[in-house]
Amino acid sequence: MxxxxxxxxxxxxxxxxxxxxxxxxxxxxxxxxxxxxxxxxxxxxxxxxxxxxxxxxxxxxxxxxEDRFPPIPDDGRPVAGIVVLGGAVTPDVAEARGIVVLNEAAERLTAAATLARRHPSARLVHSGGDPGFLLPDGNESAVALRLLAELGVPAAQLVAEDRSRNTVENAVYSKTLTDPKPGERWLLVTSAYHMPRAIGVFRRAGFPVEAYPVDVRTRGRVDxxxxxxxxxxxxxxxxxxxxxxxxxxxxxxxxxxxxxxxxxxxx
Incomplete structure (x- = not known):
């Protein structure tokens, strides 16, 4: 409902x-x-x-x-997993054309690929299913995982959470799928402007994650x-x-x- x-x-x-x-x-x-x-x-x-x-x-x-969560420095601490939220691909066009089609939030995926290569033992979860309401848009994870593989992320590292349709379901289904253990470090990758809402939802769902904001749209207060x-x-x-x-x-x-x-x- x-x-x-x-x-x-x-x-x-x-x-x-x-x-x-x-x-x-x-x-x-x-x-x-x-x-x-x-x-x-x-x-x-x-x-x-x-x-x-x-x-x-x-x-x-x-x-x-965008200013709410500062970028995370690479401090060398181990990462158990990375959750990247959907919203970076246009699945219906990708499905129709048979190619990967990205939108202006593409950095969610490119940054996630970089993190996965930097932390080869971490699981990389793409969270996003079909967000369509009246008409189907296609499954985001299918397209996203294809691109991540093309960017060099090993298949063994990739996990598809392909049921979620909004941020609440992103958090609930990702937690169920990954079963994060106490003390594990998980990074959450999404657009900087979306990070406050996403972090609040993940915390409420009992999935402790660290914010890794990307896809910044403004230069800051100068704008x-x-x-x-x-x-x-x-x-x-x-x-x-x-x-x-x-x-x-x-x-x-x-x-x-x-x-x-x-x-x-x-x-």
Whole structure:
């Protein structure tokens, strides 16, 4: 039940979707006795699209998420396993074309491959199944493991967790599959902006992991005042950030995260 509800909430958590729905509602009202209210909705949607698209709001929302967990230095300590979350491949296109197709989160996989070679005794778990809701998208792990093998990771090191559809299932199914032992060191690889929510969920699931953030989208605080050259770029960045902030709130309220805004210090 949680999965379809989360997908529905996720749709409306994206400002771009919400503003288009607002504008369409305004257009419908133009043909009714509430024409004035409809006109206001249309104007408001256009103004807000411009504001969210060109202004640096998306960066301002994303920077605190990306800065929450600092990069982990290579201190030479042994690693028992690495969990890399899905989201770096486009499985439906990959399946249709017969090739590996990566998206802008590709560093999740390239960084995981580097870690696997650096720690040859560690298990590398790719966690991600078919995230499709109304229509199937294809299985992410099948594509991801193919790429990891091509990048030189031995097959004996690779483990597919191919059932999960969201971050909660990533944590629960990965823990069940790997059965981590007390004292073992496990690294969690995902995009920096997604790391706070992911860490909170893994902690709640009782799977202690260390954050290994990758796929950084901003330069840091210098981007707090940097506008976007196109509306599409700005809306995409704002959508990405808002999905995480809403996800943090919903996961905490539903008891699926250890804290509202998990950090390195615990919680």
């Amino acid at each position: 949680f999965f379809p509800v989360s997908k529905l909430l996720g749709f409306f958590a994206l400002p771009s979707n919400l503003l288009v729905v607002l504008g369409l509602l305004g257009i419908v009202l133009l043909a009714t006795r509430w024409r004035r209210a409809g006109l206001r909705l249309v104007v408001a949607s256009v103004v807000l699209v411009a504001l969210l698209g060109w202004s640096p709001l998306g960066n301002a929302l994303l920077v605190p998420l 707090l005042w940097r506008p976007f050259p196109t509306i599409g770029d700005g809306l995409r960045r704002t959508d990405t950030a808002m999905r995480e902030w809403v996800g943090l709130l919903v996961y905490r309220l539903t008891g699926r995260s250890s804290a509202l805004f998990p950090g390195p210090e615990g919680g």
